[in-house]
Amino acid sequence: MNELARKLLDGDRAALARAITRVESTRAEHQREAREILTEVMDATGRAWRIGLTGVPGVGKSTLIEALGKHLTGQGKRVAVLAVDPSSSRTRGSILGDKTRMGELATDPHAFIRPSPAAGTLGGVAKKTRESMLLCEAAGYDVVIVETVGVGQSETVVADMVDVFVALMLPGAGDELQGIKKGILELAEILFVNKAEGENEKRARRAARDLEAAxxxxxxASPNWNPVVLTGSALERTNIDTLWETIEKHREALEGAGELEQRRRGQQVRWLWSLVEEAVLSRFRSDEGVRSAAPALEEAVAKGTLPASEAAERLIRARTGPD
Structure with missing residues (x-):
């Protein structure tokens, strides 16, 4: 067995961090080792609770994750957080500051926090989030939380890799329901109106009623579960226990109907084809004939002298590699 895989299965946090680095690396040798590690640890995956968390910037995602994480580690559970930071569209750089925003959880020996840059990936998730999630499960973590960027990208990507999709809302959301993305309401299985403290408490209750009506x-999203709207405060850690109890009820409902296993199988198959599409596109772009023809065709499309559809067809014909 790969030494890194063996240490990871023993619960070594440093080995888990190194394995995720291999998964995220673009170097060919690291990618080969990552595939080897994932293949060797697959039998140890699939046992964790997979939770997706989304919400606009400033809604308190990191604060809520820390509150929920401490609640769970207090129950003896091991919690892994895959926190995705937004990347600059110009530099592709990312601050990766989630560990500083979750200072208490970051020092908890029963928790593991891994910030990764989104790097423009749709859905506000890092490119290798699915693989990282499997590695966390193999390392023995009971709950894996995927925190998304929450900047209005396709939440479908997030929902299609987790068991339950939680959306955080602001207390004033009920006043501006027309501005809420339809996609979030269609995908969210639990909505948590955060910052329900002090003067905001009444606004939060009103927002919850409006969300329930909407x-x-x-x-x-599931025929076996009706979405639930909760209110609470991540800062004051109120109703965090209710949030977890609701997540537990959601899992029980899906498991009882056999939907959880079916959902995960479907996710795995869709993940397979997304990787195939990614690999095919990468090989197409690196083809010598395509790389040679692309600059002139891109310029013609940019100038408006050639329709993109014709340019695409010419690029396909320019490919010199095997069919």
Whole structure:
């Protein structure tokens, strides 16, 4: 067995961090080792609770994750957080400051926090989040939380890799329901109106009522679960226990109906084809004929002298590699 895989299965946090680095690396030798590690640890995956968390910047995602994480580690659970930071569209750089925002959880021996740059990936998730999630499960973590960027990208990507999709809302959301993305209400299985403390408490309750009314306009994401709206405060750590109890009830409902296993199988198959599409596109772009023809065709499309559809067809014909 790969030495890194063996240490990871023993619960070595440093080995887990190194394995995720291999997964995220673009170097060919690291990618080969990453595939080897994942293949060797697959039998140890699939046992964790997979939770997706989304919300606009400033809604308190990191604060809520820390509160929920400490609640769970207090129950003896091991918690892994895959926190995705937004990347600059110009420099591709990312601050990766989630560990500083979750200072208490970051020092908890039963928790593991891994910040990764989104680097423009749709859904506000890092390119290798799915693989990282499997490695965390193999390392023995009971709960894996995926924190998304929350900047309005396709939440479908997040929902399609977790068991339950939680959306954080601000207390004033009920006043501006028309501005809430329809996609969030269609995908969210639990909505948590955060910052329900002090003067915000009444606004939070009003927002919750408005959200509950709005949810009746959409078909639920699962036929075995009706979305639940909760209020609470991550800062004051109120109703965090209720949030976890609701997540537990969601899992029980899906497991009882056999939907959880079916959902995960479907996610795995869709993940397979997304990787195939990614690999095919990468090989196409690196083809010598395509690379040679691309600059002139891009310039013609940019100038408006050639339609993109014709340019695409010419690029496909320019490919010199095997069919």
């Amino acid at each position: 949810l009746h306009l959409f078909a639920p």
